[in-house]
Amino acid sequence: MQRTVLLLVVALVASAGLASVGAAQTGAGLPSGGFDQMDVSPDDVLIAVTVEPDGDAVWETQYRIRLADDDEEQAFEELRADVESDPDAYTSRFGERMRTTAGAAENATGREMNVTNVSVSAERRELPQSYGVLTYRFEWSNFAAVDSDRLLVGDAVDALFLDESTSLIVSWEDGYRLGEASPTPTETRDDAVVWQGPVDFTEGEPRVTIEQEEFAAGALPFVALGLLVAIVAVVGYRRRPWGASASGETPVASAESTEPGATTSTAADGASASPDSASGEDDATSDSAAGEDESGTDADEDADGAAPPVDEDLLSNEEQVIRLVEENGGRVKQKRVAEELDWTAAKTSQVVTGLRDDGDLDGFRLGRENVLSLPEYDAAGGGDADGEADGTTDEREE
Numbered sequence: 001m002q003r004t005v006l007l008l009v010v011a012l013v014a015s016a017g018l019a020s021v022g023a024a025q026t027g028a029g030l031p032s033g034g035f036d037q038m039d040v041s042p043d044d045v046l047i048a049v050t051v052e053p054d055g056d057a058v059w060e061t062q063y064r065i066r067l068a069d070d071d072e073e074q075a076f077e078e079l080r081a082d083v084e085s086d087p088d089a090y091t092s093r094f095g096e097r098m099r100t101t102a103g104a105a106e107n108a109t110g111r112e113m114n115v116t117n118v119s120v121s122a123e124r125r126e127l128p129q130s131y132g133v134l135t136y137r138f139e140w141s142n143f144a145a146v147d148s149d150r151l152l153v154g155d156a157v158d159a160l161f162l163d164e165s166t167s168l169i170v171s172w173e174d175g176y177r178l179g180e181a182s183p184t185p186t187e188t189r190d191d192a193v194v195w196q197g198p199v200d201f202t203e204g205e206p207r208v209t210i211e212q213e214e215f216a217a218g219a220l221p222f223v224a225l226g227l228l229v230a231i232v233a234v235v236g237y238r239r240r241p242w243g244a245s246a247s248g249e250t251p252v253a254s255a256e257s258t259e260p261g262a263t264t265s266t267a268a269d270g271a272s273a274s275p276d277s278a279s280g281e282d283d284a285t286s287d288s289a290a291g292e293d294e295s296g297t298d299a300d301e302d303a304d305g306a307a308p309p310v311d312e313d314l315l316s317n318e319e320q321v322i323r324l325v326e327e328n329g330g331r332v333k334q335k336r337v338a339e340e341l342d343w344t345a346a347k348t349s350q351v352v353t354g355l356r357d358d359g360d361l362d363g364f365r366l367g368r369e370n371v372l373s374l375p376e377y378d379a380a381g382g383g384d385a386d387g388e389a390d391g392t393t394d395e396r397e398e
Contacts, residue, residue: 043131045166049143051151051210052173055111057143060135067130076132080122083134090120094136102140105156111142113156149212150179160206162197169194172210179209317351321372322360330377334363334370 044064051057067073083090095118106113118138125131145152153170162168171192172178178193182205185193193208315323324340325332338348352372355361362373 042165045163046169047166048169048171049153050171050173051144051153053146053151053176055142055144055146055151057140058137059140060137063134064125064127064131067124067132072132073124073130076122076124079132079134080124083120083122087120091118091136094118094120095138098138098140102156105143108158109145109155111145113143114141115139116141144210151176151210153208153210154206157206158201159203160201162195162199162201164198166197167194168197168199168206170206170208175213176210177213179211180207181209182207317347318355318360321348321351321355322374325361325372325374331371331373333366334372337372 042063043066044062046060046062046064048060048062049057050060065072065076067076095115098115098118102113102115116139118136120137121135123133123135125133140156143153143156145155151172160168169192171189174191176191178188181188181193183195183199183201186196187194195206320341321337324337328336334348334352335345337343337352338345341348343351352361352363352370356363359375362375362377364371364373
């Protein structure tokens, strides 16, 4: 019965400011939400601090007491109704106490701090036993120090004390990872560290260093992948299987290149440059309709002597662009490349820029369009640079 009566005054004591962190920088502990003034202590106190990238933190302090019988359950229901009807009575003094605590931390750290958006709630939870939970939530500005791409946490609550019923959780947002924590946490998670009391933090504790993942875990793999792609693209281009020269000229097969396996290059309109391609035989037409590769393989060669078509799925992005330029006689609009390959303008610009940097393609502006050409392309020799002009401006990301 005494436990039930005391439960009814928990919120009143908490609203008087006894639920705060205590005097920061003095080594004081965490008073138990007013329970320390009674004959019963809360079963659990959970302090959860979520640090944001700008150094602000969202605090949530939960005072949990187990509801062992009907009388305690009824008492908590009355408390919850009172909190919901007049929350200001529970948050005003609590918020003032926390602002005083933040002021002491401000003097100790030199960072301007404030406590805002204080709220309170009371709810019943199954954990799995039935618990009554009184929760205070607020925002603490500049709680953590921001050092370039790191967050330094803990100096605002230096020399904190956690009793045996209290846990402290410091968590962070996506895109960050734990650098180091002192003293060693009771538990380390992907996005948080946990200390379970009793813990008597000494001067300079607790401390948590949180680092951005961009360089440590994100950028380096992408840089390595980019270098690998560039190397493969250069090697693949130098060993292009379709046999076209870098100048965009169309080699003509000699009379001696008629033995099985010999191939010829493709003319600007995609037709075979081999003398046999003019025969107009049905098998040449069927090969073209079935997707004959533009390497210019002689369609009149028998099945045993013909070179297999190039599998487009095995071509790199760079190889696909070079091949398309060659099919158009060595010169084509960048926008047409994007349309033919069904790429975005950004992806097309990225691939083209790499080819131009490697000297495998040249480019220039024609009105509002970007035009690509093979090195040493002879403009007088023809080539379709226009495609189907639609008047739109090509997007490029150099």
